[in-house]
Amino acid sequence: MMPMFPREIPRDQIAKYERSFLLRLYEEMFRIREFEERVRFLFLEGAMPGTIHQCQGQEATAVGVCQALNEDDYLTSTHRPHGHALAKGLTPLEILLELFGSIEGCCKGKGGSMHIGNMAKGMPPAIAIVGGNIPVAAGMALALKMQKRPQIVACFFGDGATSEGAFHEAVNMAAIWNLPVVFCCENNLYGASTHVSKITRLPSLRQRATAYGIEALTVDGNNVLAVYEMARTAAVKCRAGEGPVFLELITYRLTGHSRRDPCLYMPKEERAAWAAMDPLLRLREALLDRGEVTVSELEAVELAVKQAIEQAVEIARKAPPPTLDDLETDVYAKSEVGI
Amino acid sequence: MMPMFPREIPRDQIAKYERSFLLRLYEEMFRIREFEERVRFLFLEGAMPGTIHQCQGQEATAVGVCQALNEDDYLTSTHRPHGHALAKGLTPLEILLELFGSIEGCCKGKGGSMHIGNMAKGMPPAIAIVGGNIPVAAGMALALKMQKRPQIVACFFGDGATSEGAFHEAVNMAAIWNLPVVFCCENNLYGASTHVSKITRLPSLRQRATAYGIEALTVDGNNVLAVYEMARTAAVKCRAGEGPVFLELITYRLTGHSRRDPCLYMPKEERAAWAAMDPLLRLREALLDRGEVTVSELEAVELAVKQAIEQAVEIARKAPPPTLDDLETDVYAKSEVGI
Amino acid sequence: MKRMGIAEALREAIAEEMRRDHRVFCMGEDIGIPGGWGGAFTVTLGLEKEFPDRMINTPIAENGFFGMGMGAAMLGMRPIVDVQYGDFLLCAMDQICSNASMMRYMSGGTVSVPLVMRAPVGATGRGAQHARNLERMFLGVPGIKIVAPSTAYDAKGLLKAAVRDGNPVMIFEHKLLYGSKGPRTESGAVDATSDIPDDDYVVPIGRAAVRREGADVTIIAWLLMAHAAQAAANVLSAEGIEAEVVDARSLNPLDYETIGASVKKTGRALIVEEGPITGGVGAEIAAGIQERFGDCLRTSVRRVASPDIPVPFAPVLENAYRPDAARVAAAVRAMCGR
Amino acid sequence: MKRMGIAEALREAIAEEMRRDHRVFCMGEDIGIPGGWGGAFTVTLGLEKEFPDRMINTPIAENGFFGMGMGAAMLGMRPIVDVQYGDFLLCAMDQICSNASMMRYMSGGTVSVPLVMRAPVGATGRGAQHARNLERMFLGVPGIKIVAPSTAYDAKGLLKAAVRDGNPVMIFEHKLLYGSKGPRTESGAVDATSDIPDDDYVVPIGRAAVRREGADVTIIAWLLMAHAAQAAANVLSAEGIEAEVVDARSLNPLDYETIGASVKKTGRALIVEEGPITGGVGAEIAAGIQERFGDCLRTSVRRVASPDIPVPFAPVLENAYRPDAARVAAAVRAMCGR
């Protein structure tokens, strides 16, 4: 499936924003890209255990949505959580520590790549069962509503997840109870090796949400400003008690599904066309085109990010693993009985 | 929710059919009504074990759909299967024997009310897990397609079932593979005590199927001819390889959800309005209005049905139960290994 | 002090916990419906009057609302979710076993899931899909506590303990023990009423109860089978065999202290379980006893349970499926060489 | 005769069965995709070339397509459905346990469900949700047969037996035993290759295999743990303890004839299982042995298994979670009083 949105970020769209905000978007996206690339090499080197699902090419969805959130809002993620976590404010270091299986990782090395999260930053450990996080996100939104708190939940999942019953059950309940949750469907055209056209009769996944009477929009998921704007509107609706909202963010994975995937199931022309739609490239070009930012400024941003990540890698490499004393802890919370 | 269709069966609609066909519809529906009423009394008497879910008021959906099927087509059912089974050609006797827990019942007394069926007549044992029969029906349709057989599957379920993930997963797969299955949603406005308006934001459940790109129609489920016509069209489509089709059959349960349910959650006016929409009454009036059938003819049909059912009851009451030798048989099919 | 059945005691427990703690709420099918039944077995009957915003009636979507319960629990609520029949837990297995039970560990102990799950079990004339005792399914799932009361006193106290526990707790309730009234009365019901104190109390999770003392054999059971065990013990007593009846009550964790003390005294252990003998909770208890107290045993641990078949519908078969006092007594006689 | 790993042997078994019987077809995620991986572990790689209409690639909807497999089986097909990781069986529990397993009984023996279900298990560095050994979940579910091969020979023969069986059969496959090649290679993989005969054969369901004879202790295991048991036996032999290693292979039905013959000879039984010790298959085998052969035991049956925790991610913890030869050997020494 070829890209359906024009490559250029419209000038009048970019003109609406302050330079500093746009630079922040660029930095956030670049941090994800750099992080993922660095991790990929660590994997290929054999330095890291387990498996990874990376998000190169999808940086705009995570950053666009998270920029529309408040810091104390919540986010739930999937088997492909690195970008979401970074965009939600987890540091490269706490994630790397987890990926290396250190006791100092964000989940004490007990979670791993597919379960990174940090509840203090609004992100519970990611859930790697496809579709499994969607009811959980709806339940978090239910709690927020019952507690009359102003926060909302951004719930990320892929095109593949929309075929799971869990998606339908949860979206329907979120709908009938007007819960403050933005369903962020990253439609990257593939669920593992399966093209989205094989799992639906319709050209869009939007109807899977409108079926429950909620607003659903299809968005250019590689234009970070488009994502940001739709997410902001959705967030406002949710905060006003008029949620949920469903966003279908069309994007593309420029990397393998998981470690060492040669992507032979993706047509070459498709990959090439989408490489040209790289959200970082697009923002970069639009920024330079606008004229307020120079190449060397961008390079400075990039360098700083690279250095920070490299530093984090060096720390994480040497961080201590858990000990056998840690094996059986953290299974149960201390019982409160009697309180 | 008040009835949304006019009470009268349109004259030009009834004019299209032969007298004998219309009398057959009446007889089929009356058989279900009489069967259910007789069983209700047997229950209240304490003569029957277990629980029952009855379908008084919903006779037109079962009969309308089954008249549109060929004898060798298939049907799957739910916790409320008596009407479907009778309409599909199971005899009152084989069902009663099962309800009484006799070894001579259609499932040897091992199934019971919620699991009646007879595969030789195209109806596997009903599945009492709400939504659980929908993937099974889709799988039967998949087999028919792979085997290049001409048959189709009618899959019955209620409004409540459309909130289960199983519904969505199966309807989507049936859609993408064009399977020959008619999804017959008996929307009787309640799932147990829960009104349908509590489980959906939209006024109809149709969108839950159109979301997968299939044709979906809302039909007056208490007009047996309307059901028959839509089911026939759907069956033709399915046989042509253009399935699946979804029919939302609007109807109403004139009885409790299960044994001894006083239905206090149903507004009195609603019940009264729907009592007037009784599908038997409506067909009877239309038949008499058309003038070709007399009251005494109808009474003769009724009497014959009553007598047949009474006879079946007398036989079933005295039928032998299973013995302890039957307890552990029928768990596994004899293994074919080596064949 | 007031005499109550299990359904009523659970209802009171829920109401008291909801009064005590505004974070507690209920979520399930056919609850909180005016004119409705209070769930499938009257446990939540009428609670919507006092707590209109905290009785959340769901669509039929078990996996969805169990997952939502988990999500709400993570953000500080104390949800009590229920299935109408324990069999439907199978629809929600992913959320229960992959998410709720493991979240705390996966988070390195930073997130907790104080989620109570209620499930009515037992064979009651409804056929195979509304009948199973699925305790076994959760025993091997670390992160979930499991309780299974046989009396109204325990039901109330264990449910309160579950609500206050801070972890996912599954409470199995037996349909024949509820004492549900009105249209929801069960035929074949067994009296499980207790005198319920007026004051707040909990029954701690993880402690078994000795229902009857005896020196000859230990019978371990829970739910309906605890009653069968006691009935058998009475019969056996008349024959000169004194059975000690241990109501396990808490299946995870199991109380090996109480079980061990009894087995050391009697030297014989019999486990009684409703559900297929193979792969049941009884297997774990049998293995656990022999590992821990093998030296004290005068004979191998035995199990009385159902045959390895789905639950049959016909009453004659169902009665043969469900272990009863006669089968328990016969097994004890065999163990004692009578 | 050809040397093969398990992934390859399973692939050959599927291809041969599909050639032999046109009713056989595969349904699962990421199967039959040109340029794809042949499922998560290469088992179905390339089969779409020979069978373009019988490799059905599904959406991610396990409950749905397992139920569809059941429906197709009822109408005479012979579906082989699979999950990418055994953990996802939890999404399909309702269709497996409420429908497929009980349909034959509920129908009074008139309907059969010849459905093969494949599930890769084992802890392999992926964290808690892609790691569990869920054999335990199905042991107490009458109507389902369960096999769990540890060698390529058995994998091929058992899968063929499953396809021809006529009942729902679950085949558990261990990720570290597949011998998957290319990008799907597993680190920490163990050699499970066999010489596969050129002719058709089946390994009958319900028979265990004695992998090594010995008079001092019986070690019972399956899947990866069968390899750990053999490694331990080799170590122990050098110390003068001769262990008999029984590869259970079929978990339902269990082969108590083979197990019994061995236990009667050795008087000692140790069960080795990957997965939490509580509520595992080992509990049933331990209970079953003591009930049947209690008199022949010189000491209580013991289990070596994982602790009662979710599967941890960090390699040091995962390695401690997964029983290994050293732990098995230590347990045997303790049982033999060394």
Ligand SMILES: Cc1ncc(C[n+]2csc(CCOP(=O)(O)OP(=O)(O)O)c2C)c(N)n1
């Ligand atoms: C319930 C379940 N089934 C299958 C898998 C294996 N799996 C992991 S990711 C994936 C594809 C998911 O596709 P999508 O939802 O589009 O997310 P993406 O990987 O494209 O980000 C699959 C099939 C899983 N983790 N969970």
Ligand SMILES: Cc1ncc(C[n+]2csc(CCOP(=O)(O)OP(=O)(O)O)c2C)c(N)n1
């Ligand atoms: C998975 C599941 N959840 C709950 C139930 C309990 N239950 C039986 S029937 C019913 C209502 C079903 O409503 P609907 O699908 O509309 O069918 P109807 O009873 O109206 O025919 C419920 C909740 C069940 N059998 N299965």
Ligand SMILES: [Mg+2]
């Ligand atoms: Mg995708």
Ligand SMILES: [Mg+2]
């Ligand atoms: Mg209904």
